[in-house]
Amino acid sequence: MTPVRRWLPWIAVAVVVAAALGVGVVGERGPSSLQDRADALAAEVRCPTCRSESALESAAASARALRAEIARRLEAGEGDGEIRAYLVSRYGQEILLTPEATGLSSLVWILPVAGLVGALVGLGFVFRRWRATGDGVATDEDRELVAAARRGEPDHTGAAGAEVES
């Protein structure tokens, strides 16, 4: 097998992973209208008084107030990041359903990637070891064993294949 053909599957995997990551990073085009942006932001934060729902889904009074505040601030020209920072300044980081990629919260993003990389490296080592030990090439000792078995000589290694006396 030529080196190029041997590496072809790996190249294909790398291309697919890169494409998937690219799509994930770029994503769809962001919400355009103020209402779309308000809904997108409300979907990112918790309902303050119910915790199990986003502020977008909840009918609680606190969630209604939060949605109204987001809309008011968007109309005033504030950016998404500013609005998120305002909410964190009132409720703390726990108001965000999606952890921020800064400080201690960044571990939520880093650890899975580190784990995946570690697992892939480990698999690579295992595959290399398998390839090193499992090449299937018979040694002179192997050939001598086979020849001895054909001649009907007793197996002196104690392994399976010894003649059984009846």
Place this chain on the structure above:
Amino acid sequence: MTRPEVRAEPRRRRFAPWVALTVLVGLLAFVAVLATRDPGSGVSADSPLLGEPAPLIEGSTVDGQPFSLADETGRWVIVNFFATWCVPCRQEHPELVAFTNRQAAEGGDAEVVSVVFDDQPDEVRAFFAEEGGDWPAVTDPDGRIALEYGVAGIPESYLVDPNGFVVSKIVGGITSDGLEQLLARARAGDQGGA
């Protein structure tokens, strides 16, 4: 002659029962703490507002009187978020009445301001008429005051110092004695539960 292969027997350590026992003891301790805690005692909680200027409270009371927290500068203020449909709020109300009565009798420098959380002014007026209490109850029809304070449940209270800074957040019901102790600690520069 080859030596027979000797395989080391893997030592099976029985970790699972010990792990399960540890988890069980921890759970039992947690349940015991929750079960024996006084439901009327507030717990000091962390808040991004601690040490920050208290968000403005400007509006009208359920009696139609104008109110501004800025007018209370120079006094300790307990900002109490409550609703008449909230059972722990109803339970803590007599304690707030006792606290304000004691402050009035002793010429204290602390007062209570209630903020109505998702409730009707008529209900609040009737509640105060029935249960007592003559401190301001500020309406918050659009929930913005609660949002500014980061209220995540009621009853929830914030102690604001005479300079207008938030020094403590109390989650749950509060008691008159607890408030007095909280004030004493706050005056000494400490923070704690009520």
